[in-house]
Amino acid sequence: MPAADPLKARIRQALADRHSQGLLRHRQPVQRQEGAMIKVDGRLYHHFCGNDYLGLAECDSIRIAWQDGLRRFGAGSGASPLVTGHHQAHHELEQQLCDWLGFESALLFSSGFAANQAVIHALMQKGDLLLQDRLNHASLQEAGHLSPATLKRFAHNDSADLARRLEAAPRGCPKLVVTEGVFSMDGDQAPLAEMRQLCDDHGAWLMVDDAHGCGVLGPQGRGSCAADQIQPDILVVTFGKAFGCSGAAVLCRGDLAQYLTQFARHLVYSTALPPAQACALTEAVRQIQNQQWRRERLHTLSNLLTANLGTQVPLMSTATAIKPLMVGESQRALDLSAQLKERGFWISAIRPPTVPAGQARLRLTLSAEHSEQQILALADALNEVWHAAETE
Numbered sequence: 523m524p525a526a527d528p529l530k531a532r533i534r535q536a537l538a539d540r541h542s543q544g545l546l547r548h549r550q551p552v553q554r555q556e557g558a559m560i561k562v563d564g565r566l567y568h569h570f571c572g573n574d575y576l577g578l579a580e581c582d583s584i585r586i587a588w589q590d591g592l593r594r595f596g597a598g599s600g601a602s603p604l605v606t607g608h609h610q611a612h613h614e615l616e617q618q619l620c621d622w623l624g625f626e627s628a629l630l631f632s633s634g635f636a637a638n639q640a641v642i643h644a645l646m647q648k649g650d651l652l653l654q655d656r657l658n659h660a661s662l663q664e665a666g667h668l669s670p671a672t673l674k675r676f677a678h679n680d681s682a683d684l685a686r687r688l689e690a691a692p693r694g695c696p697k698l699v700v701t702e703g704v705f706s707m708d709g710d711q712a713p714l715a716e717m718r719q720l721c722d723d724h725g726a727w728l729m730v731d732d733a734h735g736c737g738v739l740g741p742q743g744r745g746s747c748a749a750d751q752i753q754p755d756i757l758v759v760t761f762g763k764a765f766g767c768s769g770a771a772v773l774c775r776g777d778l779a780q781y782l783t784q785f786a787r788h789l790v791y792s793t794a795l796p797p798a799q800a801c802a803l804t805e806a807v808r809q810i811q812n813q814q815w816r817r818e819r820l821h822t823l824s825n826l827l828t829a830n831l832g833t834q835v836p837l838m839s840t841a842t843a844i845k846p847l848m849v850g851e852s853q854r855a856l857d858l859s860a861q862l863k864e865r866g867f868w869i870s871a872i873r874p875p876t877v878p879a880g881q882a883r884l885r886l887t888l889s890a891e892h893s894e895q896q897i898l899a900l901a902d903a904l905n906e907v908w909h910a911a912e913t914e
């Protein structure tokens with residue numbers, strides 16, 4: 523008899539469970555095309571679920587900056603930042619981010635996921651209180667679950683609940699409040715001014731992950747905190763969304779940056795971003811600062827979509843590029859997504875565990891790359907599939 527293989531059995535069971543719940547996921551190779559289109563399996567689709575909100579992933583000046591960087595600095599950074607992987611190009615990008623966003627220090631990370639893990643891991647110890655919005659991104663929740671600190675999750679965007687939890691905490695206990703600026707699956711915004719005040723009143727630090735706000739909101743695209751005129755203790759910006767690239771930065775005071783340089787394991791023990799990518803990001807920041815028209819265009823397209831949707835279509839109205847279409851049941855979200863695909867629109871269904879049970883949705887996102895015609899065609903398609911679903 524061969525030996526039992528308990529890991530294999532576990533994997534089989536987990537996959538069978540996901541499948542029977544209609545929650546099995548898979549990846550599909552896509553090819554990006556001009557004008558917010560993607561090609562999948564040889565067919566072209568209007569792309570309405572990406573995170574390239576400002577259309578910078580296709581921007582010529584950013585590609586050129588990347589190519590120049592490649593020529594000058596080669597393919598990779600060659601080491602982790604504390605050895606010799608921190609190049610002049612990284613240094614200049616960090617300086618630029620500090621000037622733009624108004625912080626003393628910036629530290630680059632290879633991803634937003636890594637940055638969130640690193641900061642929470644380095645900062646929080648046993649006995650500390652970590653307060654997180656219930657709907658925070660998986661990278662933040664995960665860091666919280668792995669942390670020895672006491673993790674409490676407050677009701678989504680609920681300052682009163684946060685206040686109660688801060689009041690209940692022992693005095694003198696280190697406290698970190700963590701929120702997203704713009705919530706990734708809902709597109710709504712945290713009450714940052716209230717949260718800043720509460721943190722000040724209770725001696726807590728405020729950490730804002732502004733993955734979906736930076737570039738899109740605020741003067742010069744400086745993000746949610748600038749829009750609400752507050753300064754968090756820790757700001758995380760990610761470059762995979764509005765910046766059209768990838769990577770992330772943590773912005774904070776100089777002493778915290780120095781601390782993180784010692785203790786943030788995802789920074790110390792990980793290869794620095796390619797310097798050419800830092801060059802591309804420097805150009806992306808310039809575009810974000812100077813091209814107000816990209817934000818205005820996003821706003822115009824958002825209004826156009828809302829104006830052309832039937833009142834029965836439950837699209838959540840947001841000030842951001844994220845427009846969730848609440849569906850409820852996972853299978854129904856999959857069906858709607860499939861019907862939209864038939865009509866040439868690619869909008870993925872978002873299901874648990876990414877969102878709470880019973881809150882499956884289509885996460886529709888807009889980009890400055892979309893044309894008016896694409897928006898009008900999308901509105902028609904949504905009205906049609908929604909009407910069909912209601913009259914079934």
Ligand SMILES: *Cc1c(COP(=O)(O)O)cnc(C)c1O
Binds near residue numbers: 762768
């Ligand atoms: C996308 C995202 C991240 C992860 O960033 P990556 O750079 O893609 O790893 C972190 N936080 C939030 C809120 C996000 O939406």
